[in-house]
Amino acid sequence: MIWFILIVKVLIVFQIALGLASVCVWVERKGSALIQDRIGANRAGAFFYTDNIFLKPVFIVVRLLGVLGVINTLLCDAVKALFKEDFVPKGTSNFIHSLAPFMGVFPVFLAFSLIPFAPDFVIAGITIRPQVASLNAGVLFIFAMASMAVYGATIAGWCGNNKFSLLGGLRSAAQMISYELALGISLVAMVVLYGTLDLYDMVVAQTKLVGGFLPAWGVFTQPVAFIIFFVAGMAETKRAPFDLPESESELVAGYFTEYSGMKFLLFWLGEFAEIALLAALMVLMFFGGWDIPYVTLPATWVGALIGHLVFMGKITFFCVLQIVIRWTLPRFRYDQLMHLGWKILLPLSMANLIVTAVLKLAF
């Protein structure tokens, strides 16, 4: 029974991660079109027609999806990538070349196993926690997985066997190491505040009220940590304004220059899974997870479902927010990037940690 529940949980969480990543892909394609005053993908599947009366409703749905660009961005692009030639540059190892995309994607999906997706609920007398693994190292494990994700980009850059790729890989390694520090220390401040490493307990700690009216969400109690976490997290996902590792104007495409077909798509998938992971972490630590202020959810499956929907809604909001930022802001210069990471975010996060610890001791 335990194994059955575990397998179901793994499947569900994997589906949630994949689903969020593909929704992000669609929002990125259509949203960028909206922001740039284009129409975007709207043709593939839009003209499907049948005379068969029973198939008509299906085809109406297909046409709708086609006009919205879902078929184009999710189905057609995946099929195209699958049938593309898989090119491996000369003078590099085929094995390592194939390994790199997996090293970029695998830790991100592994980190999802620590995310609780709904409140506890009781079904058939068994209390189920919708979280694959509840380690007592909790949020540190996610941090460890984030630090493993550096390898994907770095090794990919090395496998390109040219200077542009190598520069992209080195840039990504340097950037991720630099911003990991600020990210980790802002996280430590949250750990000090909540007194726990477990993400589930963090959400429970946020369901209270501060001063009788303000929900005790992390963003209200720790606004500085939230800003640092958001900025450093955006830098970890390597997207604009932090997309120095793949800056098209200087490095062709950076670390994945020599990648084509499905391997390239895997890098993309990893990137969007990282966006979803970052959104999930922000919601869990700073926006109360599945908490609705002033409302207590019942501990049944109905309550869990409502909580889950609220949680997913918040995650979607932060995914869209990150994509809007990516299409709004221009890229940093490299020295500005290092300046921001080491001279602004790191001291700020340390000061925040000290202030938090002192206040925690005082009250």
Next chain:
Amino acid sequence: MTELLWYITAALAIGSGLGVVMLRMPLYSALSLVLHLFTMAAMFAFLDAHFLATTQIIVYAGAIMVLVIFVIMLLSLEGTEKRPSIFLIGIAGAAAFGLLYMMAPAIRRTFPMTGGSLQGDVGTIGKSLYTDYIFSFEIASLLIMVAIVGAVVLAKRIKKNAT
């Protein structure tokens, strides 16, 4: 089930450990060292020492090895090392095997394979670090501090000479 997973992890650990010394490309050696450190973390996890496992990954696999790979990539080291003669390899292998064979019973007695006999959760480790081992802990952090300052000083001096 857990035992089976343990044996798989142990095999991976030995294989990747051999890879570190036997592969000829420096990058491949570094990558197999990453895998080795990862399997070590998995062994900690089998002992229910989740915190140790995570710190193992964060500190060694996530930070130190990234820097090592960084350096290998920057210097673009190629596999130029010549292999020593078969005779020397044979002697060293036999010696190592003999030593391990003598140590094996002691290792089997003292180290548990699975189960929570090692108290490895965050609270226990934190408390013992800040009470029983506070002196060694602080000395270690002082040493690291000195090393960091030394590295900065060395790097600055090189820059002055160059310009």
